Amino acid sequence: MFNLFTRRPRQPQELPSLHSVLAWERDHVRAAVVKLSDGVADLLGVGVSPVHGLGRAQYPDPERWLLGADLALTQAEDLTEQGNYRRKAVADSITMSVPDSITKCVTATPRLERSHPLRPIKADEVQALLRRGYRLAVDQLDRDKILTRHVVTCGAVGRMQLDGRDVLDPVSLQGTVLDLSLCFFTAPIEWVRTLETLSDRLEVTLSSIIPQRLALASPIAEGFLAVLDDDETFLDLVHQGSIIWSARSDMGATDIIAATLAGLPLERQEHLTLMHEYRRGGLEQQHLDLIAARYWAALQTWMGSLRESIPDVERRRPLPEMHYGLDLSRKAPEALQALETPFWEAALSFARCTQSLPLESLKGGRVIDWTRRTASLAPLVVASLAYYAARQFGPGNELDRALLRIIDWRGAG
DSSP states (O other): OOOOOOOOOTTTTOSSSSSEEEETTTTTTEEEEEEEEEEEEEEEEEEEOOOOOOOOOOOOOHHHHHHHHHHHHHHHHHHHHHHOOOOOOOOOOEEEEEEEHHHEEEOOOOOOEOOOOOSSSOOOHHHHHHHHHHHHHHHHHHHHHOOEEEEEEEEEEEEEEEEEOOOSOOOOOOOOOEEEEEEHHHHHHHHHHHHHHHHHHHTOOEEEEEHHHHHHHTSEEEEEEEOOOOOOOEEEEETEEEEEEEESSSHHHHHHHHTTTTTSOGGGHHHHHHHHHHHTSSHHHHHHHHHHHHHHHHHHHHHHHHHHHHHHHTTOOBOOOOEEEEEESSSOOHHHGGGGGGHHHTTBBSSSSSSSEEEOOOOOEEEEEESSSSHHHHHHHHHHHHHHHHTTSSEEEEEEEHHHHHHTTTTOO
């Protein structure tokens, strides 16, 4: 049964006061209803529903996904009456995040050389530069034959520099050279079409489709976001909550463990059991020492693969020492801790000794919980998505909204 309480599609140019977020994760979908005000998201209700077939190899199942999305949204809307908000809240616009494994990323660095540097920069000049960056990204994706299967769904203004100095907003400033660092993300065409259909049938306006790590990066002021999954790892350089560039390694937690235990007479399903025994010290000392040496060698290989995934020009630049990690696999917690070792520090041009903290340690001040049940129903991804929505629709973020309007993803394919 579909909850059509008061949902009605919103006009795209309107800024919402009530907004829903929907996070498509592995084997389930999570939803939240948030109230947006001055860059802050009040989390009013949360919900979750199982949905299978959300991996990179699976094809979208619109009917199954619709049932899951409607159930999660209905739970979130019903919970708004039970929490501190104490009245029914139903949003008519929605932002969705999709698994990182299905997305691709491309960067663009457009430059504007102004012939009249003493004239204040106008918004039209910046928007023209954003459009140029979008065209550069689309041209690169077209050359890589990605646009035959994917469509650009979102982008982020990672860094703005005026005459070599960082600025938050170049409009009304004076200068000669304006550089932008833009990061664009794509999703498979069939995913985009399916999510558009779902939003139509749920009677909500689909504001944007983003990879989940774009939301996860939102609370990070400066540093790296490291996301470890079963079969891959993402390393994103983040500035002021936006991704500047993104690197991906094909080596994930499963590969690290397989390399650690390679050659041992074990079935694949026995790998996790042995690693559990290793962590709790349940093996003989000689076996503990052997696995420790093998594990460290596997982690070095993993860090080497991360380094190789980073563009050459970025490896040589000074990089921030802070790393914020999330182990989606829950299989190799030591991997993210390894990013504090001298081995990783020597691999790239870090300004100081590297530090690694769990992403959960960041407390997003933009999200206020009204549900009383966040610990059990609104974990990190959906809370980060609410944080992203607060930034996206908040004051002082006109450039990201302008970039979103420039990107043409509706009616993909």
